[in-house]
Amino acid sequence: MNKLYQIFTLLMLTAACSQAQEAKPKTFTRADTLRGSITPERAWWDVQRYDITVKPDYIAKTTSGQNIITYKVLNTQHVPAMQIDLQEPLNIDSILLDKKVALKYSRDGNAWHVQVPQQQSKGSEHVVTVYFSGKPHESTRPPWSGGWSFNQDSLKRPWMTVTCQGLGASIWYPCKDHQSDEPDRGASLSMIVPDTLVAVGNGRLQSQVKNADGTATYKWSVSNPINNYDIIPYIGKYVHFGETYAGEKGKLDLNYWVLDYNLPKAKTYMPHEVHQMLKAFEHWFGAYPFYEDGYKLVDVPHTGMEHQSAVAYGNWYKPGYRLRDGSGTGWGLKWDFIIVHESGHEWFGNNITSKDLADMWIHESFTNYSETLYVDYIFGKDAANAYNEGTRKGIHNDSPIIPAYGVNDQGSGDMYPKGGNMLHAIRHSIGNDELFRGIMRGLNKTFYHQTVTAKQIEDYISAKAGFDYSKVFKQYLQTTQLPALELRFNTNRTKVSYRWTNCISGFNLPLNLTNGSQPALKIYPGTTWKTIALKAGNEMLFDTAAITKMYYITAAIVK
């Protein structure tokens, strides 16, 4: 199996919401830097809002439209050009400043340098309207690859959407394509479609207008900050039903946009699954982060994606991940993987977003772990431990979870099950589920609607847990070594010694050992031997099978 296929298979088994890592060489190009770093042409301005219009032509597979980008000037000193991203083969046709002045621009691959006036003062707001058209890149394997999908439903009627995580939203509309800069005041998406079709977008429907030429314009909008890759058109034979959920922050609108022929099964299937998910996740993570924009599921031809307040759903109205269970335990077949996993991203990925794609583990490790926490909430701890352990068969330990920064690189698919297992280990290490839950809720409150670095997340967890977990994060995120716990008993079993091997210098994961009947015992192994006296009942806590169920490590009794 080649690497791409391995990763693809792994992702197919463990998660469904981002594109697989393309097998690109690890030598990075100028284009990677332009795409993945805060260039001088990006640093001086801050996106406030996107107002996007798109008109797709289903037959010709072309699109045209514009993005009105409202931005704030952060720095007037030496304002260079403005970098706008739009990927080939789409083309920018013209650019207007403040809706009147035509700007000159030049192309540097997928980045465009726009000549803006130097006299824009710090703190002032302006708009650039970027008109685009062309034959956009099509996705060959959504959601794993990015681009437009000009698909059809089972009755052979048009069904269109986009997937673009990783590859970037600039594959279909012009924007500042970097995760660190979200439009602070939200975004709107207007779609001009044949009036026989219905267009659905993120957030709330603002207007629906029939045009004289047989088209209709649907305008949707979110009021909250949103990731570029989460802004998505859905166009097809959709119908709608909705309800209200009494949630932690009050009334939450739940909306379901499904193909007309799916309506009966959607009505009996979706609300229950969504209520269970919301109960579990508001318990663990706090209030759903986008009450203002509502919660929504939208039928798609692919498996699913976490598009904010418009989660893409393609799981056949069946449990598991299209009837498969990545954990192999059976626990994954008792709930809808796509509804749980993709909605989990509303907290980790959409509410809290990594600044750099290299920290995609903040999205996928926490969301993978949200599956375990869901199982814990609905089915209990034993089920959750079994599910979490079962997902380990998807771990390859082939390359680190965190790749290079600043070049839009994406790490190993291990960010899903291994990252989830790392968080499970930290949770057991803390040994206090209420404290752990407080940390999960605290993360979502402290970094509410923010983009973050890995260090911010790691430091927060360490501070609240009262232990410096930085070496633990480094071990699991930046190496492929699986830490090994060595245990050694003296001959009359009155003492036990322990140490970590196969790990980085200073690895120090504390182990809270518990078996439900004995009082818990917390030990602090290091990379040199430590010895403690065993009290009555303590020896039973050193059962290596029980330890490795809680902690993603190996454990062995050595002479």
Ligand SMILES: [Zn+2]
């Ligand atoms: Zn995911």
